[in-house]
Amino acid sequence: MAGDLRNFQYSSMDSGRLFFDPSCQGNIMFIGNGDPAFRVFVTSDTCYLPVHLLEKSFETENKLEPERKSQLANKLGLQPRQVAVWFQNRRARWKTKQLERDFDLLKSSYDSLLSDYDSIHTENHKLKVEVLSLTEKLQAKEVAAGAPIPAPKSDPPPLPPPPEKEEDIVTHTSTIQLNVKAEDHLSTGSGGSAVVDEDGPQLVDSGDSYFLNNDYPGCVVQSVEDDGSEDGRGYLRCLWRWNRNNMRRESHWAGGSGLKFF
DNA sequence: TTGTGTTTTATTGCCTCC
DNA sequence: GGAGGCAATAAAACACAA
Numbered sequence: 001m002a003g004d005l006r007n008f009q010y011s012s013m014d015s016g017r018l019f020f021d022p023s024c025q026g027n028i029m030f031i032g033n034g035d036p037a038f039r040v041f042v043t044s045d046t047c048y049l050p051v052h053l054l055e056k057s058f059e060t061e062n063k064l065e066p067e068r069k070s071q072l073a074n075k076l077g078l079q080p081r082q083v084a085v086w087f088q089n090r091r092a093r094w095k096t097k098q099l100e101r102d103f104d105l106l107k108s109s110y111d112s113l114l115s116d117y118d119s120i121h122t123e124n125h126k127l128k129v130e131v132l133s134l135t136e137k138l139q140a141k142e143v144a145a146g147a148p149i150p151a152p153k154s155d156p157p158p159l160p161p162p163p164e165k166e167e168d169i170v171t172h173t174s175t176i177q178l179n180v181k182a183e184d185h186l187s188t189g190s191g192g193s194a195v196v197d198e199d200g201p202q203l204v205d206s207g208d209s210y211f212l213n214n215d216y217p218g219c220v221v222q223s224v225e226d227d228g229s230e231d232g233r234g235y236l237r238c239l240w241r242w243n244r245n246n247m248r249r250e251s252h253w254a255g256g257s258g259l260k261f262f
Numbered sequence: 263t264t265g266t267g268t269t270t271t272a273t274t275g276c277c278t279c280c
Numbered sequence: 281g282g283a284g285g286c287a288a289t290a291a292a293a294c295a296c297a298a
Binding site: 081 | 269270273
Protein backbone atom coordinates (compact mmCIF):
# COMPACT_ATOMS: atom_id res chain seq x y z
CA MET A 1 0.00 0.00 0.00
CA ALA A 2 1.46 3.32 -1.04
CA GLY A 3 1.56 6.12 1.44
CA ASP A 4 3.55 7.56 4.34
CA LEU A 5 3.57 7.57 8.12
CA ARG A 6 2.41 10.66 9.95
CA ASN A 7 2.11 11.54 13.61
CA PHE A 8 -1.35 11.22 15.00
CA GLN A 9 -2.88 12.66 18.15
CA TYR A 10 -6.57 12.28 18.80
CA SER A 11 -6.51 12.74 22.54
CA SER A 12 -4.21 12.07 25.47
CA MET A 13 -5.31 8.45 25.23
CA ASP A 14 -5.06 7.95 21.49
CA SER A 15 -1.92 8.91 19.74
CA GLY A 16 0.74 7.30 17.60
CA ARG A 17 1.82 6.98 14.03
CA LEU A 18 -0.66 6.83 11.21
CA PHE A 19 -0.23 5.43 7.78
CA PHE A 20 -1.72 7.97 5.44
CA ASP A 21 -3.34 6.43 2.41
CA PRO A 22 -3.58 8.97 -0.42
CA SER A 23 -5.77 6.64 -2.43
CA CYS A 24 -8.62 7.11 -0.02
CA GLN A 25 -9.48 10.63 -1.20
CA GLY A 26 -7.42 12.04 1.62
CA ASN A 27 -9.88 11.36 4.39
CA ILE A 28 -8.90 7.94 5.67
CA MET A 29 -5.66 6.96 7.33
CA PHE A 30 -4.54 3.79 9.04
CA ILE A 31 -2.85 3.17 12.35
CA GLY A 32 0.40 1.25 11.97
CA ASN A 33 0.98 -0.66 8.77
CA GLY A 34 -2.32 0.03 7.10
CA ASP A 35 -4.43 -2.77 8.48
CA PRO A 36 -8.03 -1.89 7.49
CA ALA A 37 -9.12 -2.85 10.98
CA PHE A 38 -7.32 0.26 12.22
CA ARG A 39 -8.47 2.88 9.82
CA VAL A 40 -8.98 6.42 11.01
CA PHE A 41 -11.35 8.99 9.56
CA VAL A 42 -10.00 12.46 9.17
CA THR A 43 -11.99 15.63 8.70
CA SER A 44 -10.48 19.07 8.36
CA ASP A 45 -9.96 19.38 12.11
CA THR A 46 -10.62 16.01 13.71
CA CYS A 47 -9.44 12.43 13.53
CA TYR A 48 -11.92 9.67 14.26
CA LEU A 49 -11.00 6.15 15.15
CA PRO A 50 -13.75 3.75 14.13
CA VAL A 51 -14.91 3.53 17.71
CA HIS A 52 -15.07 7.32 17.90
CA LEU A 53 -17.26 7.40 14.85
CA LEU A 54 -19.54 4.81 16.41
CA GLU A 55 -19.57 6.69 19.69
CA LYS A 56 -20.44 9.92 17.95
CA SER A 57 -23.26 8.21 16.14
CA PHE A 58 -24.46 6.64 19.39
CA GLU A 59 -24.50 10.06 21.06
CA THR A 60 -26.74 11.33 18.31
CA GLU A 61 -29.19 8.43 18.60
CA ASN A 62 -28.70 5.23 20.54
CA LYS A 63 -31.07 3.27 18.35
CA LEU A 64 -29.91 2.30 14.91
CA GLU A 65 -32.27 2.57 12.00
CA PRO A 66 -31.43 0.40 8.96
CA GLU A 67 -30.26 3.25 6.78
CA ARG A 68 -27.82 4.59 9.33
CA LYS A 69 -26.60 1.06 10.01
CA SER A 70 -25.76 0.58 6.35
CA GLN A 71 -24.05 3.96 6.13
CA LEU A 72 -21.90 3.28 9.15
CA ALA A 73 -21.08 -0.21 7.98
CA ASN A 74 -19.97 1.08 4.60
CA LYS A 75 -17.95 3.86 6.11
CA LEU A 76 -16.22 1.59 8.59
CA GLY A 77 -15.78 -1.38 6.30
CA LEU A 78 -17.76 -3.58 8.68
CA GLN A 79 -20.70 -5.88 8.28
CA PRO A 80 -24.04 -4.24 9.15
CA ARG A 81 -24.49 -7.02 11.68
CA GLN A 82 -21.27 -5.94 13.45
CA VAL A 83 -22.52 -2.37 13.66
CA ALA A 84 -25.82 -3.57 15.07
CA VAL A 85 -24.05 -5.73 17.64
CA TRP A 86 -21.83 -2.81 18.62
CA PHE A 87 -24.88 -0.60 19.24
CA GLN A 88 -26.55 -3.37 21.19
CA ASN A 89 -23.56 -3.84 23.45
CA ARG A 90 -23.11 -0.10 23.74
CA ARG A 91 -26.71 0.28 24.91
CA ALA A 92 -26.10 -2.43 27.50
CA ARG A 93 -23.03 -0.57 28.79
CA TRP A 94 -24.97 2.69 28.87
CA LYS A 95 -27.75 1.05 30.84
CA THR A 96 -25.30 -0.33 33.38
CA LYS A 97 -23.78 3.11 33.86
CA GLN A 98 -27.22 4.64 34.13
CA LEU A 99 -28.13 2.18 36.86
CA GLU A 100 -24.99 3.14 38.74
CA ARG A 101 -25.90 6.80 38.46
CA ASP A 102 -29.44 6.11 39.64
CA PHE A 103 -28.12 4.12 42.55
CA ASP A 104 -25.83 6.97 43.60
CA LEU A 105 -28.75 9.40 43.45
CA LEU A 106 -30.99 7.14 45.51
CA LYS A 107 -28.25 6.53 48.01
CA SER A 108 -27.64 10.21 48.58
CA SER A 109 -31.37 10.70 48.93
CA TYR A 110 -31.50 7.86 51.44
CA ASP A 111 -28.58 9.28 53.41
CA SER A 112 -30.33 12.62 53.54
CA LEU A 113 -33.55 11.03 54.80
CA LEU A 114 -31.59 9.09 57.38
CA SER A 115 -30.03 12.29 58.60
CA ASP A 116 -33.46 13.90 58.87
CA TYR A 117 -34.71 10.89 60.75
CA ASP A 118 -31.87 11.12 63.24
CA SER A 119 -32.46 14.79 63.96
CA ILE A 120 -36.21 14.27 64.30
CA HIS A 121 -35.61 11.38 66.64
CA THR A 122 -33.30 13.47 68.78
CA GLU A 123 -35.79 16.31 68.87
CA ASN A 124 -38.54 13.87 69.78
CA HIS A 125 -36.53 12.57 72.70
CA LYS A 126 -35.77 16.04 73.95
CA LEU A 127 -39.45 16.99 73.82
CA LYS A 128 -40.43 13.89 75.75
CA VAL A 129 -37.94 14.67 78.45
CA GLU A 130 -39.33 18.19 78.61
CA VAL A 131 -42.90 16.90 78.90
CA LEU A 132 -41.93 14.63 81.77
CA SER A 133 -40.08 17.41 83.52
CA LEU A 134 -43.01 19.81 83.21
CA THR A 135 -45.43 17.13 84.38
CA GLU A 136 -43.37 16.54 87.49
CA LYS A 137 -43.21 20.25 88.19
CA LEU A 138 -46.96 20.54 87.80
CA GLN A 139 -47.56 17.68 90.20
CA ALA A 140 -45.22 19.20 92.76
CA LYS A 141 -47.04 22.49 92.45
CA GLU A 142 -50.42 20.81 92.98
CA VAL A 143 -49.11 18.94 96.04
CA ALA A 144 -47.93 22.20 97.49
CA ALA A 145 -51.34 23.76 96.86
CA GLY A 146 -53.13 20.76 98.47
CA ALA A 147 -54.99 19.88 95.33
CA PRO A 148 -55.93 16.23 94.58
CA ILE A 149 -53.39 14.52 92.38
CA PRO A 150 -54.72 12.58 89.44
CA ALA A 151 -52.91 9.30 89.21
CA PRO A 152 -50.83 9.10 86.08
CA LYS A 153 -52.02 6.40 83.75
CA SER A 154 -48.58 5.12 83.25
CA ASP A 155 -45.06 6.26 83.40
CA PRO A 156 -43.65 6.20 79.95
CA PRO A 157 -40.34 4.43 79.97
CA PRO A 158 -37.41 6.46 78.77
CA LEU A 159 -36.66 6.25 75.11
CA PRO A 160 -33.46 4.59 74.13
CA PRO A 161 -30.78 6.95 72.92
CA PRO A 162 -30.99 7.96 69.30
CA PRO A 163 -29.34 5.55 66.93
CA GLU A 164 -26.06 6.51 65.40
CA LYS A 165 -25.65 3.89 62.74
CA GLU A 166 -28.04 2.31 60.32
CA GLU A 167 -27.78 -1.08 62.06
CA ASP A 168 -28.63 0.60 65.35
CA ILE A 169 -31.73 2.13 63.85
CA VAL A 170 -33.02 -1.29 62.90
CA THR A 171 -32.65 -2.58 66.43
CA HIS A 172 -33.81 0.58 68.03
CA THR A 173 -36.90 1.03 65.91
CA SER A 174 -38.01 -2.50 66.63
CA THR A 175 -38.16 -1.63 70.34
CA ILE A 176 -40.79 1.05 69.82
CA GLN A 177 -44.41 0.01 69.83
CA LEU A 178 -46.19 1.54 66.91
CA ASN A 179 -49.65 1.91 68.32
CA VAL A 180 -50.80 5.39 67.54
CA LYS A 181 -54.06 5.22 65.66
CA ALA A 182 -54.89 7.34 62.70
CA GLU A 183 -57.65 9.06 64.66
CA ASP A 184 -55.09 10.07 67.25
CA HIS A 185 -53.05 11.64 64.60
CA LEU A 186 -55.93 13.39 62.95
CA SER A 187 -57.34 14.59 66.24
CA THR A 188 -54.15 16.42 67.02
CA GLY A 189 -55.29 18.73 64.30
CA SER A 190 -53.44 21.88 63.57
CA GLY A 191 -52.07 22.35 67.04
CA GLY A 192 -48.69 21.44 65.80
CA SER A 193 -47.38 20.26 69.16
CA ALA A 194 -45.88 16.92 69.95
CA VAL A 195 -48.33 14.45 71.43
CA VAL A 196 -47.65 11.49 73.68
CA ASP A 197 -50.04 8.62 73.11
CA GLU A 198 -51.76 7.73 76.32
CA ASP A 199 -50.97 4.06 75.98
CA GLY A 200 -47.28 4.53 75.97
CA PRO A 201 -44.31 6.43 74.80
CA GLN A 202 -45.03 6.52 71.13
CA LEU A 203 -45.14 9.85 70.22
CA VAL A 204 -45.22 10.57 66.97
CA ASP A 205 -46.71 13.51 65.43
CA SER A 206 -45.24 16.92 65.65
CA GLY A 207 -48.23 18.43 63.89
CA ASP A 208 -46.69 17.86 60.56
CA SER A 209 -47.97 15.11 58.34
CA TYR A 210 -45.45 12.37 59.05
CA PHE A 211 -46.13 9.85 61.74
CA LEU A 212 -46.32 6.20 62.72
CA ASN A 213 -49.58 4.38 62.33
CA ASN A 214 -51.02 1.05 63.42
CA ASP A 215 -52.65 0.47 60.08
CA TYR A 216 -49.21 0.33 58.62
CA PRO A 217 -47.02 -1.51 61.10
CA GLY A 218 -43.48 -0.34 60.82
CA CYS A 219 -44.38 2.45 58.42
CA VAL A 220 -43.62 6.11 58.54
CA VAL A 221 -46.94 7.43 57.32
CA GLN A 222 -47.85 10.67 55.64
CA SER A 223 -51.37 12.06 55.93
CA VAL A 224 -52.62 13.89 52.89
CA GLU A 225 -55.90 15.46 53.84
CA ASP A 226 -56.72 16.89 50.44
CA ASP A 227 -55.21 15.12 47.53
CA GLY A 228 -56.78 17.52 45.08
CA SER A 229 -59.24 14.99 43.74
CA GLU A 230 -62.90 15.80 43.33
CA ASP A 231 -64.09 13.36 45.99
CA GLY A 232 -62.50 15.49 48.64
CA ARG A 233 -61.08 12.48 50.38
CA GLY A 234 -57.70 12.43 51.94
CA TYR A 235 -55.51 9.41 52.40
CA LEU A 236 -52.74 7.93 54.42
CA ARG A 237 -49.64 6.91 52.60
CA CYS A 238 -46.84 4.71 53.84
CA LEU A 239 -43.68 6.56 52.88
CA TRP A 240 -41.33 3.75 53.83
CA ARG A 241 -41.19 0.90 56.23
CA TRP A 242 -38.77 -1.67 57.51
CA ASN A 243 -38.77 -4.87 55.59
CA ARG A 244 -39.91 -8.15 57.10
CA ASN A 245 -36.61 -8.85 58.81
CA ASN A 246 -36.09 -5.27 59.88
CA MET A 247 -32.91 -5.33 57.89
CA ARG A 248 -33.50 -2.39 55.64
CA ARG A 249 -36.01 0.25 54.70
CA GLU A 250 -38.16 -0.24 51.69
CA SER A 251 -40.38 2.25 49.95
CA HIS A 252 -42.11 -0.21 47.64
CA TRP A 253 -43.24 -3.71 48.38
CA ALA A 254 -45.42 -6.36 46.80
CA GLY A 255 -49.06 -6.62 47.68
CA GLY A 256 -50.29 -3.13 48.20
CA SER A 257 -50.43 0.41 47.00
CA GLY A 258 -49.48 1.78 50.37
CA LEU A 259 -52.54 4.04 50.32
CA LYS A 260 -55.50 4.08 52.72
CA PHE A 261 -58.34 6.51 52.13
CA PHE A 262 -60.38 8.10 54.86
C1' DT B 263 5.22 -16.27 33.60
C1' DT B 264 0.92 -17.07 35.39
C1' DG B 265 -3.39 -16.39 37.51
C1' DT B 266 -7.16 -13.31 37.82
C1' DG B 267 -10.23 -9.67 36.78
C1' DT B 268 -12.15 -6.57 33.23
C1' DT B 269 -13.62 -5.24 28.70
C1' DT B 270 -15.19 -6.10 24.14
C1' DT B 271 -17.30 -8.75 20.56
C1' DA B 272 -20.42 -12.10 19.23
C1' DT B 273 -24.11 -15.69 19.90
C1' DT B 274 -28.41 -17.56 21.56
C1' DG B 275 -33.01 -17.56 23.05
C1' DC B 276 -36.97 -15.15 24.11
C1' DC B 277 -40.13 -11.31 23.54
C1' DT B 278 -42.64 -7.51 21.20
C1' DC B 279 -44.26 -5.07 17.35
C1' DC B 280 -45.84 -4.45 12.72
C1' DG C 281 -43.74 -14.65 10.32
C1' DG C 282 -39.88 -11.53 10.09
C1' DA C 283 -37.20 -7.81 12.11
C1' DG C 284 -35.22 -5.93 15.85
C1' DG C 285 -34.49 -5.38 20.90
C1' DC C 286 -32.86 -7.18 25.28
C1' DA C 287 -30.79 -10.35 28.83
C1' DA C 288 -27.63 -13.76 29.60
C1' DT C 289 -23.51 -15.65 28.49
C1' DA C 290 -19.35 -17.50 25.97
C1' DA C 291 -14.97 -16.48 24.04
C1' DA C 292 -11.15 -13.73 23.09
C1' DA C 293 -8.29 -9.85 24.13
C1' DC C 294 -6.26 -7.12 27.35
C1' DA C 295 -4.42 -5.26 31.91
C1' DC C 296 -2.05 -6.01 35.91
C1' DA C 297 -0.29 -7.74 40.20
C1' DA C 298 2.39 -11.43 42.42
